[in-house]
Amino acid sequence: MALLANWYDLRDLGNPVARLIEALQDAGLSGGWIFAITGLLGAIGILSFVGVAAVIDIWIERRLIARIQVRRGPNRAGPFGLLQPIADAIKLIQKEALQPDAADGIMFTLAPIVIFIPAILAFAVLPWGEHMILADLNVGVLFILALGSTTTIIIFMAGYASNNKFALLGSMRVIAMLISYELPTVLALLGVVLFASTMSLSGIVAFQETHWVWLIFLQPLAFLIFLLGSTAELGRTPADIAEAESEIVAGFHIEYSGMKFGLFYAVELVNVVAVSAIIATLFLGGWWTFGLETFVPGWMIFIGKLYAVYFIFIWFRGTLPRFRVDQLMAFAWKVLLPLSIVNVLLVALEVFIWTEYELSAGLVLPIFGIVNFALAGALIVGFGKAMTRNMERFPKRPRLVADIDVPLPEPSTG
Amino acid sequence: MLAALTIGAAAMLIVVRNLMHALLFLVLSFVGVAGLYITLSADFVAVAQVLVYAGAISVLMIFAVMLTPRSSRDNAGNMLQLPALILSGLVVAGVTFVALETDWREAGRGSFESTATEIGQALLSPFVLPFEIASVLLVAAMIGAIVLVRED
Numbered sequence: 001m002a003l004l005a006n007w008y009d010l011r012d013l014g015n016p017v018a019r020l021i022e023a024l025q026d027a028g029l030s031g032g033w034i035f036a037i038t039g040l041l042g043a044i045g046i047l048s049f050v051g052v053a054a055v056i057d058i059w060i061e062r063r064l065i066a067r068i069q070v071r072r073g074p075n076r077a078g079p080f081g082l083l084q085p086i087a088d089a090i091k092l093i094q095k096e097a098l099q100p101d102a103a104d105g106i107m108f109t110l111a112p113i114v115i116f117i118p119a120i121l122a123f124a125v126l127p128w129g130e131h132m133i134l135a136d137l138n139v140g141v142l143f144i145l146a147l148g149s150t151t152t153i154i155i156f157m158a159g160y161a162s163n164n165k166f167a168l169l170g171s172m173r174v175i176a177m178l179i180s181y182e183l184p185t186v187l188a189l190l191g192v193v194l195f196a197s198t199m200s201l202s203g204i205v206a207f208q209e210t211h212w213v214w215l216i217f218l219q220p221l222a223f224l225i226f227l228l229g230s231t232a233e234l235g236r237t238p239a240d241i242a243e244a245e246s247e248i249v250a251g252f253h254i255e256y257s258g259m260k261f262g263l264f265y266a267v268e269l270v271n272v273v274a275v276s277a278i279i280a281t282l283f284l285g286g287w288w289t290f291g292l293e294t295f296v297p298g299w300m301i302f303i304g305k306l307y308a309v310y311f312i313f314i315w316f317r318g319t320l321p322r323f324r325v326d327q328l329m330a331f332a333w334k335v336l337l338p339l340s341i342v343n344v345l346l347v348a349l350e351v352f353i354w355t356e357y358e359l360s361a362g363l364v365l366p367i368f369g370i371v372n373f374a375l376a377g378a379l380i381v382g383f384g385k386a387m388t389r390n391m392e393r394f395p396k397r398p399r400l401v402a403d404i405d406v407p408l409p410e411p412s413t414g
Numbered sequence: 415m416l417a418a419l420t421i422g423a424a425a426m427l428i429v430v431r432n433l434m435h436a437l438l439f440l441v442l443s444f445v446g447v448a449g450l451y452i453t454l455s456a457d458f459v460a461v462a463q464v465l466v467y468a469g470a471i472s473v474l475m476i477f478a479v480m481l482t483p484r485s486s487r488d489n490a491g492n493m494l495q496l497p498a499l500i501l502s503g504l505v506v507a508g509v510t511f512v513a514l515e516t517d518w519r520e521a522g523r524g525s526f527e528s529t530a531t532e533i534g535q536a537l538l539s540p541f542v543l544p545f546e547i548a549s550v551l552l553v554a555a556m557i558g559a560i561v562l563v564r565e566d
Contacts, residue, residue, distance in 0.1 A: 107438070139530050142461045149469025153441055156476055160434055172480070175473055182469075199530055 042134040046123045050270055057269045058085040060307075061314055068318030088262075095258035100163060103255065107161035112256065112263035115154045118147035119267050122274040127202040129287045129298035140201040141189055144278055145182075148233060151271075152178045158264075159252035170251025173241050173325060177232055180332040185229035187340035188222040191347040192282050195219065205286035211361050212290070216283040217369045221343045221376035223283045225336050227312070230275045232328065234268070237317040241325050272313055273306065280305035334387065339379060346375065416453065420446030437475055444468045458529040 020041075024034045059074070059082060066073025074081035099108055125140040127133040137143050152175055159171025192215055193199050196207035208214055216223045232239035253264045280286060284305045287298030323331065350368050353359070423443035427436045444467040451460035537545050 104432075104434075107435070137457060137461075139458050139461045142458070142465065142530075146461045146465035146469060149465055150441075152469065153438075153472050153476070156473075157438060175476065179470070179473055 039134070043124075046134060047120065050120055050123060050273070053273050054266045054269045055085045055089075057273065057310070058088065058265075060310075061269070061317075064311070064314045065318045068315070092259050092262035097258035097260050098255075100255050102163040104161040104163065107157050108255075109260075111154055111158035111161060112260045112267075115151065115158070115267050116263065116270070118150050118154075119270045119274060122147050123277070125201055126277050126281060127205055127286055128302055132287075132299055133202055136200060136202050138198070138200045138203070141193055141199045141204075141282075145186055145189065148185075149178070149182060155252050158256070162252070162255035164255050167252050167254045170254070174235065174252060176325075177235070177239065177241065177328060177332075180329055181229045181232040181336070184225050184332060184336035184340045185233065187337070187344050188219075188225040188229065189282065191219050191222040191340075191343050194344070194347045194351050197351070201281050201286070204282055205288055208285045209288045211365055213365055213369070214283065214285045218365065218372060219283065219343070219347070220373050221339060221379065222347075223279075224376070224380075225340050225343070226279065226283070229332075229336060230279070231313065231316055232332070234271050234275060234313070236268075236272070236313060237322060238320040239323055239328055241323065241328060272310060276306045276309035276313065277302070279309045284309070335383065339383060342379060346372065416446050416449040419443075420450065433479055437472065437479065440475070441468050441472045444472070456529055458533055 021034055021038060024037065062084070063073040063081065074084035077083040077087045099105065122144050124134045125137050125143055127136075155174045156171045159167040159174070162168075192204065195215060195218055196204040198204060198207070204215070235241075253261055256264060280302060286305075287302045289301050289305075292301060350364075350371075354361075354364050354368075420443050423439045423446060427439040427443065430436050430439065445464065448460040448463040448468070451457075451463055
């Protein structure tokens, strides 16, 4: 039984690692070697999860979107089309990797490789179980935000190196969109961090565990803002202006073919999984679920939550049409940003009341939750009304271009 | 190794002719500096370095390069080479002087447990006035920028 509780305790894969560290210390290895061995093991674990997840997600996403759009989806390769991702990968590897003559060679090749670094690094700080965390940074939330902001420049690298006007347009759109949506998402996470009073992801999960509440119940507005903002940062369908097929063909990866395109495709999926995991950790309690984690392994709960959030993203993608560029920017600056600032002020006030009067958490947290839910609903409805009031009062009718005094371009000859 | 990465990237930044390559080397050198901060156990500063410099400042520079027609392909030559040389020489001399004169022995003391908390408390209790002045300055700059580019 002792053996079962230690080595083979699958509820938390961190336990075997802890045993391994002890065994290595007994063997008399120095700290650096132990660090290297365990770090390597953790990295292999995370990389294999990411690889398998990226392969399975292709199938999940295509099947689910097909189901939403009343199609069948891939169903030929293997049972239920399960082998479709492998067939896709083989096809992509076989294809010739074309490179435009005028492209910037090194940057062109480097971009799809480098873009994986921030996507995979984000998994390092996630707590998969109580002791399953590769790097328990005490600035974990900030670390994830920093990784998100570096993706911008890599995507720009790809778009610029392609030497194609559509690619450049796509990457400039990515940059504009990412820096607009970074502010609301950061401010939304600030609310979470203020409540938990720590930036460490495991600390935030521990906060949710000690106070017996998921942060989504305390921070509904922050959850919504972060969900919408991260949809935009991921460049998924309601906000996929960066690769809008019907406008700029494929955006920043228009010139990429073969496995280089496959890498961009895969990194998109990896990013979605990472963001789903972040949402599951910050707002849905991570591996902790009101006592369920004593029966089910924490990492299974975590992966379940991760895929629940991922389903929301697929749902968005299957049902929502694409925003226009200006609408997307206006949504970030005029709706999400004010709402997130109000949210931060509210949380600061609540935390101040909580700590200054030394109230018990059991008393104030339910009140805060109800107040925040009510205010979130009121703010969203009220703000929406205020934003659209002028539009409803003075509706704009579509007019022909010839009717308004706009200098028309000369009709081109030939 | 991190120092070699940082300095190498910074040197390449000056040497390469393509401005966009120079920009990417600049980002690489920012990341190298962040790595140096991590070895100094200043994790908050390191992450903030990546977030602000590699994430935001580089995007700002991309906009500057993309909106300047002549600079998008090559370094433009102009008359400022001699003043730039003198100025950078002065900066190098100043930094070297300070580095040689400073007493570095205090670097041997223990590392902080959690720098984020320390920085937060330092900013909001002893240094709250400079902090507020900086934020007011930034707001003023932002409003000024908006006023400058307003069309009506």
